[in-house]
Amino acid sequence: MTGPRVLIAYATKYGTTKEIAEEIQDVLGEKGIESDLISVLETGRIDAYDAVILGSPVYMGKMLVEAREFCKQYRPYLMDKWLAIFVDGISCCPPGSTDISPLIAAIDEMYEYVRPAMKTGFAGAFSPTDLSEADAQIAGMVRPPVGDFRDHEAIRVWAQEVASAILELNP
Ligand SMILES: Cc1cc2nc3c(=O)[nH]c(=O)nc-3n(C[C@H](O)[C@H](O)[C@H](O)COP(=O)(O)O)c2cc1C
Structure with missing residues (x-):
């Protein structure tokens, strides 16, 4: 691979965030940036990447536990390299x-471990069907709005800004 080496690491419960990550990967590809799209549960060594x-998603006001673990586990690397974080909810x-x-507060809560150069929050999606029992119980109490609220243009625009920043890194 030539050019910057980019990792897109995602956490997801029901697939929404993975799809947003795929949209971001597509935009990066359009700008000539190759990237690896990997679940945070499957990432191995990440030191070879120039940007992450x-x-x-945000659940109960926090990033998913495996995303928080990713920040903690890779703190020394992530503090040192170019990092962007997006959340959805x-x-x-x-x-x-x-x-x-x-x-954004869910990202800022991880400040001890990560200091992203770019961060944003996107509207996500919620469907009351196929939830885990625990999630269904919480959703039954909170009664969140139902639907797919993703703004694909907003995702594209942010991904283009990320791409521009990565292209300026000159690794
Ligand atoms: C049990 C439960 C708790 C949630 N808590 C929050 C929350 O605190 N803040 C928020 O913005 N969205 C919350 N959401 C919505 C999810 O973040 C949203 O549906 C997200 O797009 C799901 O992404 P995923 O499919 O990648 O897991 C919650 C959803 C469920 C089912």
């Missing part, structure tokens, strides 16, 4: 608030 993009979806600050 980490994606996680439905706290910023209609009919409620469109404020993404609760999503």
Whole structure:
């Protein structure tokens, strides 16, 4: 592979975040940036990458536990290299608030371990079917908005900004 080596590591419970990560990978590809898309549960050594993009959904106000573990495990590397983090959730979806600050707070909570050069929060998707029993119970109490709220244009725009930043790294 020539050019910057980029890892897109994602955590997901129901596939939404993986699909966002795939969209980001597509945009990077359009800009001539090759990347590896790997679940945080399957990442091995990551020191060979020039840049890392980490994606996680937000559950109960936090990034998924395996995404948080990824930040802790790879802290020495991630503190040293170019890093972008995106999260997705439905706290910023209609009919409620469109404020993404609760999503960003889930990233900022990991400040001890990661200092991303870029970070953002996207509207995610929620379907009450096929949930785990525990999630169904919580969803039954919280009654979150149902639907796919992903803004594919917003995802593309952010991915283009990420691509531009990576191309400036000159590894
Ligand atoms: C039990 C449960 C708790 C959730 N908690 C939050 C939350 O605290 N904040 C938020 O923005 N979204 C929350 N969500 C919504 C998910 O983050 C959203 O559906 C996300 O797009 C799912 O991504 P995934 O399919 O990759 O797991 C929750 C969803 C469930 C089912």
